[in-house]
Amino acid sequence: MPEYVVRPVGRVESPLTDLAAAPKQSDEGAPPARIVFEPEYREAAADLRPGAEVLVLTWLHAGDRDVLSVHPRGDLGRAREGVFSTRSPDRPNPIGLHAVTVVEVAGDSITVDGLEAIDGTPVVDVKPVLGGLHER
Amino acid sequence: MPEYVVRPVGRVESPLTDLAAAPKQSDEGAPPARIVFEPEYREAAADLRPGAEVLVLTWLHAGDRDVLSVHPRGDLGRAREGVFSTRSPDRPNPIGLHAVTVVEVAGDSITVDGLEAIDGTPVVDVKPVLGGLHER
Numbered sequence: 600m601p602e603y604v605v606r607p608v609g610r611v612e613s614p615l616t617d618l619a620a621a622p623k624q625s626d627e628g629a630p631p632a633r634i635v636f637e638p639e640y641r642e643a644a645a646d647l648r649p650g651a652e653v654l655v656l657t658w659l660h661a662g663d664r665d666v667l668s669v670h671p672r673g674d675l676g677r678a679r680e681g682v683f684s685t686r687s688p689d690r691p692n693p694i695g696l697h698a699v700t701v702v703e704v705a706g707d708s709i710t711v712d713g714l715e716a717i718d719g720t721p722v723v724d725v726k727p728v729l730g731g732l733h734e735r
Numbered sequence: 736m737p738e739y740v741v742r743p744v745g746r747v748e749s750p751l752t753d754l755a756a757a758p759k760q761s762d763e764g765a766p767p768a769r770i771v772f773e774p775e776y777r778e779a780a781a782d783l784r785p786g787a788e789v790l791v792l793t794w795l796h797a798g799d800r801d802v803l804s805v806h807p808r809g810d811l812g813r814a815r816e817g818v819f820s821t822r823s824p825d826r827p828n829p830i831g832l833h834a835v836t837v838v839e840v841a842g843d844s845i846t847v848d849g850l851e852a853i854d855g856t857p858v859v860d861v862k863p864v865l866g867g868l869h870e871r
Contacts, residue, residue, distance in 0.1 A: 601743075602740050603743075603796070603857070605738060605739045607739075642803040644817055646819075653819075654832065660739070680782045681780055681783070684782040686865065690860065691744050691860070694860050696832075727820055727821065729760065
């Protein structure tokens with residue numbers, strides 16, 4: 600099958616710099632973080648507003664793409680599972696998915712309430728959380 | 736920023752072949768579909784089971800990557816919005832996100848209850864929907 604090129608649209612600015620110490624999910628004590636958009640993609644982000652619930656997609660560049668199964672959450676007491684049944688950052692395409700709320704908007708960036716990705720992580724997409732059919 | 740290469744791990748097999756006629760979201764009348772995994776990635780999918788709620792990530796290869804704002808849902812009566820506030824398939828990195836339930840598992844494929852991506856769409860990742868903290 601053909602391959603495709605992912606072009607980062609921005610990057611994470613976060614106090615988290617140590618991968619080993621980072622929380623595993625947004626709701627496990629992750630600190631607020633900024634997403635700084637590249638100038639050429641600001642138009643795409645122009646309608647994000649404080650209070651918006653969004654899904655941030657990142658490229659977990661430290662992930663090991665050759666890993667196909669893991670002990671969930673690194674717990675050796677748990678049986679290995681195929682990575683498509685886990686949220687392991689080690690997976691064939693290490694796309695991170697983060698459900699967050701926008702808390703502040705500036706010219707070239709947004710601040711979100713909690714993000715477990717470390718400083719410098721590339722951001723590849725932002726999508727709204729879908730409401731009910733009548734809100735679309 | 737550096738670019739990254741996405742390697743499809745499988746593809747969608749679906750009765751949907753006409754992009755214009757496809758539903759816009761999984762819960763808008765999308766038919767069941769199969770996801771057929773490439774042989775080298777089967778291990779990653781080996782623990783998916785019927786009943787599992789998963790997020791399927793696709794590469795919407797027909798998307799226009801130069802589009803930064805759209806009329807939501809193609810409705811010209813609605814003001815243009817930056818694509819990061821919409822689910823438009825036209826966006827810088829056309830990653831599709833589909834919340835589905837696994838209904839059947841075979842050796843090299845899974846069947847999901849409803850998927851709006853058309854036949855042949857590349858699949859790039861599958862992730863479990865996260866339950867509460869105690870279920871992780």
